[in-house]
Amino acid sequence: MSEPEVIYESPDFIAVNKPAGLLMHKTAVSEKSGEKEETLSDWAVENYPEVKKVGDDPEARPGIVHRLDKETSGVILIPRTQEYFLYLKNLFQNHKIKKTYLALVRGKVKNESGIIDKPIGLKPNTVKRVVGGRKMKDVKEAVTEYKVKKRLFFEGKEYTLVEATPLTGRTHQIRVHLFSIGYPVVGDRLYGGSGDTLGLERQFLHADSIEFPAASGKMVKISADLPEELEKVLSKLVREK
16 A cells, blocks of 8 residues: 655645545544554654644544545645644534545436435444434535536446545445445445456546645635546546547
8 A cells, every 4th residue: 555645835724635545534444453554644643743633532533623434545635833733623513614525426317416315324233324224323514516527338238437525524424325325436345345346456536636725715725636546447447438
């Protein structure tokens, strides 16, 4: 697994391109396993020691103001001061940060664009999130905008490259929402099953860009290159004419 790539650096924060397979921070599960698993928090503290004192719970999650799933790559912001952590946290809470993801899904998405407005809850006794169902726990509003970037096919099967923008920040939101309308993310074994992964060991979901007003008032947009393993998948797909 490759290390995070620093793509933007200022006295207030850094932005990195997180590789798939890297956990954001230690969890109860990873602690219980007894195995030393690398995390983004560990990397941040080692390379930017000031981050050790930043966050809601710096002892457990230094520098973490937002998250990506372990097997999702892309842009992550890491504040370098507690003041900027609180500033970014406020932006996230007030939906003033725009995050754009790229997802390759199975099937031909019917509409060119759309909004998925479906509350997401936790399926009892599992780690899966679901939409609908009377027994869901911790149900929260969830809204995702999407638009089609490319329609593709490979060996008789159809795929769609989608740009997705979550307007809320729920766990597994994009994966759950796309699955709920019949288009699971390629390589997503939790929501899409184990078949038809196009050879990927991870899900084809990448946090492509993040845009927000810096404390100075200037709008900042930071983008992260698509990882090589995802580029290789796209290179073997044929674009629909």
